Amino acid sequence: MATLLECKHLCKKFDQKVVLDDVSLKIDKGKIIGLLGKNGAGKSTLIKLINDLLTIDSGKILFKGKPIGVNSKSHISYLPERTYLDKTMTIAQAFKMFSEFYSDFDAERAHKLLEDLDLDESMKIAKMSKGMQEKLQLILVMSRDADLYILDEPLGGVDPATRDHILDTILSNFKEGSSVIISTHLISDVERILDDVIFIDKGQVVLTGSADKLRAKHKSSINDIFRSMFDAKKTH
Amino acid sequence: MQVIQFKFDNERPIYLQLVEQLRIAIVSGAYPAGSRLPSVRELAVMAKVNPNTMQKALTELESDQLIFTERTNGKYVTKDQRLLAKIKAELATDLADNYLADMSKIGITPAESIKYIKHKGGQ
Numbered sequence: 135m136a137t138l139l140e141c142k143h144l145c146k147k148f149d150q151k152v153v154l155d156d157v158s159l160k161i162d163k164g165k166i167i168g169l170l171g172k173n174g175a176g177k178s179t180l181i182k183l184i185n186d187l188l189t190i191d192s193g194k195i196l197f198k199g200k201p202i203g204v205n206s207k208s209h210i211s212y213l214p215e216r217t218y219l220d221k222t223m224t225i226a227q228a229f230k231m232f233s234e235f236y237s238d239f240d241a242e243r244a245h246k247l248l249e250d251l252d253l254d255e256s257m258k259i260a261k262m263s264k265g266m267q268e269k270l271q272l273i274l275v276m277s278r279d280a281d282l283y284i285l286d287e288p289l290g291g292v293d294p295a296t297r298d299h300i301l302d303t304i305l306s307n308f309k310e311g312s313s314v315i316i317s318t319h320l321i322s323d324v325e326r327i328l329d330d331v332i333f334i335d336k337g338q339v340v341l342t343g344s345a346d347k348l349r350a351k352h353k354s355s356i357n358d359i360f361r362s363m364f365d366a367k368k369t370h
Numbered sequence: 371m372q373v374i375q376f377k378f379d380n381e382r383p384i385y386l387q388l389v390e391q392l393r394i395a396i397v398s399g400a401y402p403a404g405s406r407l408p409s410v411r412e413l414a415v416m417a418k419v420n421p422n423t424m425q426k427a428l429t430e431l432e433s434d435q436l437i438f439t440e441r442t443n444g445k446y447v448t449k450d451q452r453l454l455a456k457i458k459a460e461l462a463t464d465l466a467d468n469y470l471a472d473m474s475k476i477g478i479t480p481a482e483s484i485k486y487i488k489h490k491g492g493q
Contacts, residue, residue: 164422165422166420166422298418301418302415302418305414305415305418305419305420305421306411306415308420308421322380325380326378326380326384326418326419326420327418327419327420328420329420329422329423345384346383346384346385346386346423346426347383349380349381349382349383349384350382350383353381353382354381355379355380355381356380357380358381
């Protein structure tokens with residue numbers, strides 16, 4: 135299996151606080167991976183390092199075997215935890231901005247997704263509900279023809295119906311050869327669509343593996359495995 | 371395209387549950403002998419699972435010869451009626467075993483259990 139992304143011994147501190155502590159992991163091509171951890175575990179920091187938005191203290195990140203940088207950015211489509219869209223824009227203007235920024239933006243796909251998710255081009259972002267804004271962000275990110283999609287908490291604060299729409303959108307746009315990293319603490323909502331999981335806690339990778347193999351081994355859901363690991367630690 | 375309702379619990383491997391439910395869809399005739407199955411992607415979206423997981427389930431059904439791949443045309447249900455009947459009988463036996471095990475939990479013997487079935491059958 136070809137490796138798409140590799141992190142080697144990553145460390146990151148903010149002031150004196152260690153946020154990532156010797157993180158090493160590999161992401162293969164063609165997989166949906168869950169980056170799972172509690173709030174503050176280091177998930178978003180790791181994602182920002184992969185997207186070259188923060189500098190690495192020590193360690194390496196390789197994308198298709200080469201250090202990340204300008205080249206990797208154009209092949210990674212990133213959904214940040216917080217919106218960066220200018221809310222005075224309409225959806226049509228956001229589409230235009232994306233197609234100017236990213237040569238791999240597929241306007242046809244974006245329009246189809248817009249229809250599937252019941253949104254209209256003329257809508258102003260400021261007037262849309264939180265769930266609608268999350269859908270729009272996802273449409274923008276999934277409409278790029280990228281090698282790697284990184285979705286940071288794509289289900290934060292949306293209702294169950296919207297959550298299903300978002301998962302459907304991720305699945306139906308997931309194409310052969312590309313990979314998706316979904317970072318979330320809402321494990322039970324996403325675990326069914328994951329190939330592999332990476333558990334991260336206190337800045338360290340504590341467990342990696344195939345979701346189905348872990349279910350077979352522990353005879354329980356990924357959510358329960360996660361909870362038993364971290365709830366047990368709490369009692370010490 | 372024949373749409374199937376999939377249902378999962380997260381405590382067992384998803385691909386195994388897909389294998390079980392697709393097997394039922396096939397022996398029940400929802401996907402009849404010799405018919406073409408929806409594509410991996412269509413089935414994955416239907417079941418709301420990862421296409422890789424669906425592929426793994428289909429590979430397992432294929433190694434059981436319940437489905438076969440026609441080089442460029444996709445996957446088809448076997449035309450082998452004898453195999454379909456055999457798998458249906460296996461599933462029925464499993465269900466009967468489960469029934470008897472449940473009855474034994476409430477203190478009813480297999481011999482007595484049959485009476486309940488006959489009663490249901492209107493005899």
